[in-house]
Amino acid sequence: DSGVTQTPKHLITATGQRVTLRCSPRSGDLSVYWYQQSLDQGLQFLIQYYNGEERAKGNILERFSAQQFPDLHSELNLSSLELGDSALYFCASSPSEVAGVLAKNIQYFGAGTRLSVL
């Protein structure tokens, strides 16, 4: 168990709808990262938050947004869903801002949310 909790585990919805994915980081971790894993794109970094503020953006669509709350949990909002948004969405957390540079600042991943858009 990585200590990172993601809910729900599975989500089935229809095109055009909006969903919210939730992530609780490991205790003490201030950074949260979101990734999308699909068959055609592989594992893609979407966005990072650190202590409530956006820190880095990757290949995140404008229809997607995220936020990190004062209690450090994070939500990823996906709107106007398309069939191609079907994927596994992972959240990861780390203690500080810059991933991997310090020995202690490793990213630990949650089990993911599997989104199916029908």
Place this chain on the structure above:
Amino acid sequence: AQSVTQLDSQVPVFEEAPVELRCNYSSSVSVYLFWYVQYPNQGLQLLLKYLSGSTLVESINGFEAELNKSQTSFHLRKPSVHISDTAEYFCAGILASARQLTFGSGTQLTVLP
């Protein structure tokens, strides 16, 4: 050019045989390198990491990886695999410019009885 390249998408191997999963990185990747493993229907787990020091790093379940700076490689090896090692393995590195974790495309290791 891809920053982290995994050369094999599928590696089938018989149980108790040795295995090597290949990973190469580009110069845009700073030398902080990782291997993650994803078992079926699970999230990614950190297998091992290179941050500094000895170029040979080991995991608790018998895997090891060696950093070769001249060949810009960080191949993962295990001398004798088990059925339970069947999983997808991802090599990852930190992009020096963005300081974000970037993943290779993954290698599906299938251990056959």
